[in-house]
Amino acid sequence: MKFGGTSVADLARIANAADKVRQEVENGYEVVVIVSAMSGKTNELVGWVRDSAPENGLYDRAEYDAVVSSGENITSGLMALRLQEMGVPARSWQGWQVPLKCTGKHESARIDAIPTENLDASFASGCKVAVVAGFQGVMDDGRIATLGRGGSDTTAVAFAAALEAERCDIYTDVDGIYTTDPRIVSDARKLHRISYEEMLELASLGAKVLQTRSVELARSYRVRLRVLSSFEDDISADVGTLVCSEEEIMENIRVVKGVAYSRDEAKMTLVSVADRPGVAAAIFGPLADAGVNVDMIVQNISEDGRTDMTFSCPTDHVPLAEAAMQAAADSGELNFRDLITDKNVAKISIVGNGMRSQAGVAKKMFKILADEGVNIRVITTSEIKISVLVDRKYMELAVRALHDEFELAVE
Amino acid sequence: MKFGGTSVADLARIANAADKVRQEVENGYEVVVIVSAMSGKTNELVGWVRDSAPENGLYDRAEYDAVVSSGENITSGLMALRLQEMGVPARSWQGWQVPLKCTGKHESARIDAIPTENLDASFASGCKVAVVAGFQGVMDDGRIATLGRGGSDTTAVAFAAALEAERCDIYTDVDGIYTTDPRIVSDARKLHRISYEEMLELASLGAKVLQTRSVELARSYRVRLRVLSSFEDDISADVGTLVCSEEEIMENIRVVKGVAYSRDEAKMTLVSVADRPGVAAAIFGPLADAGVNVDMIVQNISEDGRTDMTFSCPTDHVPLAEAAMQAAADSGELNFRDLITDKNVAKISIVGNGMRSQAGVAKKMFKILADEGVNIRVITTSEIKISVLVDRKYMELAVRALHDEFELAVE
Structure with missing residues (x-):
């Protein structure tokens, strides 16, 4: 069971989360609980680190980790105390106590291994709940590390894999994965089950419920991952959305499972670049170095040895992208006539x-959009998804039309 | 170098403390710094523990330790960052990383051993400062423990002993040990040196600068202990007060080194108790069980097989003492005519x-007090101190007279 920041925001919410753990213990389970820091705690700690460090931001990441990991440690102790108060045998575990072994760099460490001897011994001695501080582990040299982006769901999945758990329940502030955003389509339907692959496509496309890294790990180790709300009472096995392997999805396989969108995209076109080997590297190398998150890429047909190259990125990366392209042009590494944003x-x-x-x-997707008068700017496809760029003003209209015509509201 | 709560109350004070550490590194020292939690942090954490635990207060001390130790961990990381920002090679150490090994009970653990291999290796690799989170260590079973009352000065002394440090500097909010309280005697003089034994007598008598337990440890391991202010710029070796062995005190040995006082004392007399073997146990056993901190004890001469027994205790222990004596009388274990408070x-x-x-x-002390018209109620003596109880209204007068007549203001 993993509870994120909003689910353990204060003592009352920690008590609420503890009560859900208690229920699972009464259901006969031994439980590993992964907790985040209380609301605001991490920001306070990060602020202190920033204020103590040099202005150039080149501070010691190992010290950042030592300070910031305290937030999760505090929650784990408080949750253990609350469980004990409810009569549930529980104890807290800091990352180094388990140990959750890390490699890589401080502040963005990766999970290397989770030996389970200590946890096994604790459960064997009658303890029913191990409350583990999330987002952290210990390096080979004995120093504390925090995990990178997406680390807190990933901690939960890694424990579930190491312990061969029946399930990994991610408690969050939504009650599951929907066919699309209910704020846009009122009859959006909660999915009972979704495959890892589908979830990965939905997550990376803007349905920001589960961290991509955690879904990838779950897929690798076949960890059954459930998303459910920490603010609802019912936690029985059929609530929420189960992310699992395709084979386990018993319900009628639908062609289209969901409609995702991403609002703040920008389309950039380099006009008349030389169509020769290496030009893609000359464009996307500098963009990657500048930290531009390039998503879709389309190359026009070649004419007289020149072509147009179009790509998309988040709107707030546009200044970075423009600067990178200008620099590449100035250095003579890249030649283009115009950059249209x-x-x-x-x-x-x-x-x-x-x-x-x-x-x-x-074909059906394109026809639905055409019938609504929505012009498609760029298209990319993968095995299990089709993405299009459209003028932003048509976004909601397009999402609704696709949701309707593919009959996603119907069970 | 040890910095207590007021010396690391916020980021500005942590920076101020770090600057003192930097100076000592420039003086050529390798430094172990022991830090407390930032002001208010421990109270916040203790409050959360209380609110998460059962109302009867029977919470899991191991979880208390896991949560509350976070306060010192945070300071140690922030101090290390600040030192690095100043260009001083430094790193933080949590108790378990050193490791500082503990035994005994959680929330009041004792220091068992401090293997120095890890610290030695760190210094050997060029690190100049080890910033250690105070007041904590790790039990044999790998769980975090906090030390009992007086644990934070004691951590510093224990490290100084383990590393055979040249000195253990306790930075606090006073600039040394005085011949008496400067608020009562304006020409009270700061002592350059004081022996462990004298310091122990002064500390336990109300000069609450150093924790008794830490002075005892310093005496056992002959750790030279300096008290000085973290709010003054000069930290050269001759400022503050050095607590050291008697042999090291070169200045003219004075008969009287200081005058201490304790304001809120109460005197209680059991009138007409049987003067027989076991009566003292029948009185002071129940008092100890009731948690009464009995200090001075005087027994009157016996008359007709009965005697009067007088003792002193803090005024706020009087209700406990009265209840304990009444209970002993009611149970028939003790017989007395009256209890005068x-x-x-x-x-x-x-x-x-x-x-x-x-x-x-x-004799000189009694004469000084008599000359001022101060009546002595109770007297006790040890090898190196003489204590008297007097009416409270004469307290300041008596302290001043003794300080004057023993010429303590004179170097």
């Missing part, structure tokens, strides 16, 4: 394992 | 190693 586009994607075996899905 | 007394003590070899000090 359109900051008023949005990305819409349909996702579904069924697309693998069903032809004609793309 | 005087809550308007104060204790005054003169302390000095020189008393060992000098006769007549007590």
Whole structure:
């Protein structure tokens, strides 16, 4: 059971979360609970670190980790105390006590291994709950490390894998994964089950419920991952959304499982670049070095040895991208006639394992959008998704039309 | 170098403390710094523990330790960062990383051993400062423990002993040990040096600068202990007060070194108790069980097989003492005619190693008090101190008279 920051924001919410743990113990389970820091705690600690460190930001990441990991340690102790108060045998574990072994760099460490001897011994001695401080572990040299982006769901999945848990329940502030955003489509439907692959496509496309890294890990180790709300009472096995392997999805395989969108996209086109080997590297190398998150890439047909290259990125990366391209032009490494930027586009994607075996899905998508008068700017496809860039003003309209026509509201 | 809570109350004070450490590194030292939690941090954490635990207070001490130790961990990381920002090679150490090994009970653990291999290796690799989180260590089972009352000065002394440090500097909010309280005697003089034994007598008598337990440890391991202010710029070796062995005190051995007082004392007299073997146990056993901190004890001469027994205790222990004596009387274990309580007394003590070899000090003390018209209620003596109870209204007068007549203001 993993509880994120909003689920353990204060003592009352820690008590609420503890009560859910108690229920699972009464259901006969031994439970590993992964907790985040209380609301605001991490920001306070990070602020102190920043204020203590040099202005150039080149502070010692190992010290950052030593300070910031305290937030999760505090929650784990408080949760253990609350469980004990409820009569549930529990104890806290800091990352180094388990130990959760890390490698890589401080502040963005990776999980290397989780030997389970200590936890096993604790459960064997009658302890029912191990409350583990999330987002942290210990390096080979004995120093504390925090995990990188997405580390807190990932901690939970890693423990579930190491302990061969029946399930990994991610408690959050939504009650599951929906066919699309209910704020846009009122009859969006909660999915009972979704495959790892579908979830990865939805997550990276803007359905920000589960951290991508954790879903990838769950897929690798076949950890059954459930998303459910920490603010609802019912936690029985059929609530929330289960992310699992395709084989386990008993419900009728649908061609399209969900519609995702990403609002703040920009489309940039380099006009008339030389169509020769190495030009892609000359463009996307500098963009990557500048930290621009390039998503879709489309190359036009070549004419007279020159072509247009179009790519998309988040709108707030546009200044970085423009500077990088200008620098590449100035240095003579890249030659183009013009750089056209359109900051008023949005990305819409349909996702579904069924697309693998069903032809004609793309054609149907394009027809639905055409019928609504929505012009498609860029298209990319993968085995299980199709993404398009459209003018932002059509975004909601397009999402609704796709959700309706693919009948996603129907069970 | 040890910095207590007020010396690391916020980021500005941590920076101020770090600057003092930097100076010592420039003086050529390798330094172990022991830090407390930032002001208010421990109270916040203790509050959360209380609020998470059962109302009967029977919470899991191991979880208390896991949570509360975070306060010192945070300071140690922030101090290390600040030192690095100043260009001083430094790193933080949590208790378990050193490791500082503990035994005994959680929340009041004792220091068992401090293997120095890890610290030695760190210094050998060029690190100049080890910033250690105070007041904590690790038990044999790998769980975090906090030390009992007085643990934070004691951590510093234990490290100084383990590393055979040249000195252990305790930075606090006063600039040294005085011949008496400067708020009462304006020409009270700061002592350059004081022996462990004298310091122990002064500390336990109300000069609450150093924790008794730490002075005892320093005496056992002959750790030279310096008290100085973290709010003054000069930290050269001759400022503050050095607590050291008697042999090291080169200045003219004075008969009386200081005058201590304790304001809120109460005198209680059991009138007409049987003067027979076991009566003292029948009185002081129940008092100890009730948690009454009995200090001075005087037994009157016996008359017709009965005697009066007088003792002193803090005024706020009087209700406990009265209840305990009444219960002992009710159970038939103790028989007395009356219990007379005087809550308007104060204790005054003169302390000095020189008393060992000098006769007549007590006589001089009694004469000084008599000349001022101060009546002595109770007297106790040890090798190096004489304590008296007097009416509280004479307390300041008596302290001033003793300080004057023993010429303590004179270097």
